[in-house]
Amino acid sequence: MSDSRVANIVDGSARTLAHAISQVENDAPDAESLLEAIYSHTGSAYRLGITGPPGAGKSTLVNELTIRYRQADEKVGIITVDPSSPFSGGAILGDRLRMGRHYLDDQVFIRSMATRGNHGGLARRSQEVGDLLDAAGFTIIIFETVGVGQAELDVMQAVDTTLVVLVPESGDDIQLMKAGIIEIADVFAINKADRDGAGQLHHLIDQMLTHKEPAGAWQTPVVETSAARGEGIDDLYQQLQRHHNFLSESGGKEHKRLDREKLRVQDQVASVLAGRFWTPERRIMLDSLLGSASPYQLARDIVMAGTVDGK
Numbered sequence: 279m280s281d282s283r284v285a286n287i288v289d290g291s292a293r294t295l296a297h298a299i300s301q302v303e304n305d306a307p308d309a310e311s312l313l314e315a316i317y318s319h320t321g322s323a324y325r326l327g328i329t330g331p332p333g334a335g336k337s338t339l340v341n342e343l344t345i346r347y348r349q350a351d352e353k354v355g356i357i358t359v360d361p362s363s364p365f366s367g368g369a370i371l372g373d374r375l376r377m378g379r380h381y382l383d384d385q386v387f388i389r390s391m392a393t394r395g396n397h398g399g400l401a402r403r404s405q406e407v408g409d410l411l412d413a414a415g416f417t418i419i420i421f422e423t424v425g426v427g428q429a430e431l432d433v434m435q436a437v438d439t440t441l442v443v444l445v446p447e448s449g450d451d452i453q454l455m456k457a458g459i460i461e462i463a464d465v466f467a468i469n470k471a472d473r474d475g476a477g478q479l480h481h482l483i484d485q486m487l488t489h490k491e492p493a494g495a496w497q498t499p500v501v502e503t504s505a506a507r508g509e510g511i512d513d514l515y516q517q518l519q520r521h522h523n524f525l526s527e528s529g530g531k532e533h534k535r536l537d538r539e540k541l542r543v544q545d546q547v548a549s550v551l552a553g554r555f556w557t558p559e560r561r562i563m564l565d566s567l568l569g570s571a572s573p574y575q576l577a578r579d580i581v582m583a584g585t586v587d588g589k
């Protein structure tokens with residue numbers, strides 16, 4: 279059924295790809311068979327996640343980096359994940375302006391993805407959308423997501439390299455979100471370095487990094503950029519390439535890919551088991567017992583009842 283769609287995606291049809299992404303986003307019934315069918319075409323793309331506070335200049339950086347990736351003849355897929363927006367399907371107007379020229383380039387695919395308030399499924403969906411782009415031949419897949427909260431951490435589970443973008447004023451925030459942010463960043467960019475305070479923040483991050491558990495031999499670099507002026511971007515680009523090479527050479531890329539697959543298998547098993555478990559009888563049982571004991575007790579009772587039935 280999905281054979282021609284698979285062929286279209288692999289052949290680079292933007293329309294089929296866009297439609298397939300919507301299906302994944304909406305948990306459409308045949309999304310799973312499509313993902314299964316494209317699986318053998320995945321595994322080669324490099325996935326880069328970019329996160330940071332609202333307005334830090336993430337999209338401006340994505341635009342600049344995309345110029346470099348295109349010069350290196352990479353095919354670039356850009357997914358903007360907006361954890362606060364229920365809307366999707368097209369990028370917002372501002373980004374259209376910032377990434378204007380790439381909209382005309384058929385080797386660049388830009389799309390925004392809504393989260394529909396479903397944090398749990400965000401990591402999985404980001405991976406799946408990444409797989410679709412991977413199968414479509416995109417060699418670099420960039421996920422941009424705003425903030426540094428749980429939703430962003432979920433998205434960052436789906437990538438090889440995490441770039442955290444801060445601005446000179448982020449000093450106070452970073453103290454608060456310490457652990458998380460230091461933990462997930464493979465590369466830091468202090469953007470808007472044309473403003474005061476970049477040096478202080480740089481120093482603060484360096485200090486915090488001295489306490490970070492090293493991930494193999496990787497030392498997290500901190501790069502000062504001014505995306506709006508196009509400054510520091512070459513350095514940033516090189517640090518990202520360096521991390522990509524590091525991952526490829528150390529086996530870390532394959533390790534991350536397998537980790538992602540492991541989560542997928544676990545997800546899948548949980549959903550198959552839940553699907554089997556919730557027979558009409560058990561649903562009725564749940565409804566009739568609700569409120570009679572704690573949810574924990576009820577869960578045990580319902581599972582035990584199943585065991586007694588020999589199921």
Ligand SMILES: Nc1nc2c(ncn2[C@@H]2O[C@H](COP(=O)(O)OP(=O)(O)OP(=O)(O)O)[C@@H](O)[C@H]2O)c(=O)[nH]1
Pocket residue numbers: 331332333334335336337338339372376424469470471472473503504505506507
């Ligand atoms: N001064 C200065 N302004 C910048 C710099 N980079 C981006 N900006 C401006 O900051 C604003 C926000 O830039 P975006 O690239 O949209 O930031 P963003 O992080 O993608 O924003 P959200 O996706 O809305 O969180 C725009 O007006 C940019 O022109 C910079 O290096 N210096």
Ligand SMILES: [Mg+2]
Pocket residue numbers: 336337338373422
């Ligand atoms: Mg943006």
